[in-house]
Amino acid sequence: MNPAQGPSERGREIAARVEAFVREAVSPYERDPRCGAHGPSDELVDELRAKARAAGVLTPHIPDGGHLSHQDVALVLRAAGLSPLGPVAVNVAAPDEGNMYLLGKVASAEQKARFLKPMLEGRARSAFFMTEPSEEGGAGSDPSMMKTTAGLDGNHWVVNGRKAFITGAEGAKVGIVMAKSDDGASMFLVDLPMEGIRIERVLDTIDSSMPGGHAIVTLDNVRIPADQMLGQAGEGFKMAQIRLAPARLTHCMRWWGAARRANEIATAYACKRHAFGKPLVDHEGVGFMLADNLIDLKQAELMIDWCAGVLDTGDLxxxxxSMTKVAVSEALFRIADRCVQVMGGTGVTGDTIVEQVFREIRAFRIYDGPTEVHKWSLAKKVKRDWAVGQAAAG
Structure with a gap:
């Protein structure tokens, strides 16, 4: 698709239905006691997905088994993000959305039927086992440091290692495990729970929107049938990029919706709340913050749409x-921070979702690559491009 073409009418229609569903059916659950420190409970997830299924908005970015263009996905995921529960309710949340995209691209027909189908139907959550504990020198922002190993034993691969910050591992039914074989990094599909895969603990983290939280996991002599390898041995890093590049972008889409909603709440507060004889919004210190929010929202939206268009052309x-992830995550955090500031004491309470959006977007600046790692990658490109230019100039 030419980036100039923009989203389709079908994408706009799906996004409108998702937005109406999230605002009307999902947002009332935001104070539900089943929303805990480690995300909404599986009971709540199932209840919300049943409502989404009945409303015809479950897994809306892959209607009838065909993935929408990323320009359409941008509209749909921004609408889903209007509530911290929205992506989970309509089945476009991380890590499931990225995992569904990867399996749709590289899994065999048998693997799709066994592992992807229940995810598309909203009956199974998934986890992506790549990151490792930093204290052991394992893979984090640098996946080449991977310590988890995979060795072939007959018609099984035997995997050993530890993983960290594994989102949604607790309660997941599908796992994608990344390990280092003799041929290089490889990926494996597993049913969960599985013998040898043990959750050591679920970490207490600043964010709380993702079911199952983020876990430390031990893999102890996990025997995986050879036909559950995803792709070929040694293709793990290549497949990780197939997943991670779009996943960074879809994170931006979801959290853009959350920032928009937080700004709506802060704007309503500033227009209704009076101080020193006039509404807060009429004080420049407050009104200018809300104006800056509109600017950041629009710039982030344009960056997302540009990147989605490039992705649709296959040239991403x-x-x-990296540029999009950095620009959008930093802009959205500024928005969330201003919303808290505009609302004062109310902004740091759980009376609205503003404080949660602040926490979630703060974490977003780290996961899928911290801002500094992406800037380092861009700086290397600057140096490389300069060298190429110098060589061409003679």
Whole structure:
């Protein structure tokens, strides 16, 4: 698709239905006691997905088994993000959305039937086992440091290692495990729970929107049938990029919706709340913050749409993905921070979702690559491009 074409009418219609569903049916659950420190409970997830299924908005980015263009996905996921529960309710949340995209691209027909189908139907959550504990020198922002190993034993692969910050591992039914074989990094599909895969603990983290939280996991002599390898041995890093580049972008889409909703709440507060003889919004210190929010929202929206268009052409590179992730995550955090400030004491309470959006977007600046790692990657490109230019100039 030409980026200039923009989203389709079908995408706009789906996004409108998702927005109406999230605002009307999902947002009333935001104070539900089943929303805990480690995300909404599986009972709540099932209840919300049943409502989404009945409303015809479950897994809306892959209607009838065909993935929408990323320009359409941008509209749909921004609408889903209007509530912290929205992506989970309509089945476009991380890590499931990225995992569904990867399996749709590289899994065999048998693997799709066994592992992807229940995810598309909203009956199974998934987890992506890549990151490792930093204290052991394992893979984090640098996946080449991977310590988890996979060795072939007959018609099984035997995997050993530890993983960290594994989102949704508790309660997941599908796992994608990344390990280092003799041929290089490889990926494996597993049913969960599974013998040898043990959750050590679920970490207490600043964010709380993702079911199952983020876990430390031990893999102890996990025997995985050879036909559950995803792709070929040694293709793990290549497949990780197939997943991670779009996943960075879809994170931006979801959290843009959350920032928009937080700004709506802060704007309503500033227009209704009076101080020193006039509404807060009429004080420049407050009104200018809300004006800055509109600017950041629009710039972030344009960056997301530009990157989605590039992705649809098949020309998305690491640089475009990194620039978008940095620009959008930093802009959305500024928005969330201003919303808290505008609302004062109310902004730091759980009376609205503003404080949660602040926490969630703060975490977003780290996961899928911290801002500094992406800037480092871009700086290397700057140096490389300069060298190429110098060589061409003679």
């Amino acid at each position: 590179g690491v640089a475009e993905s």
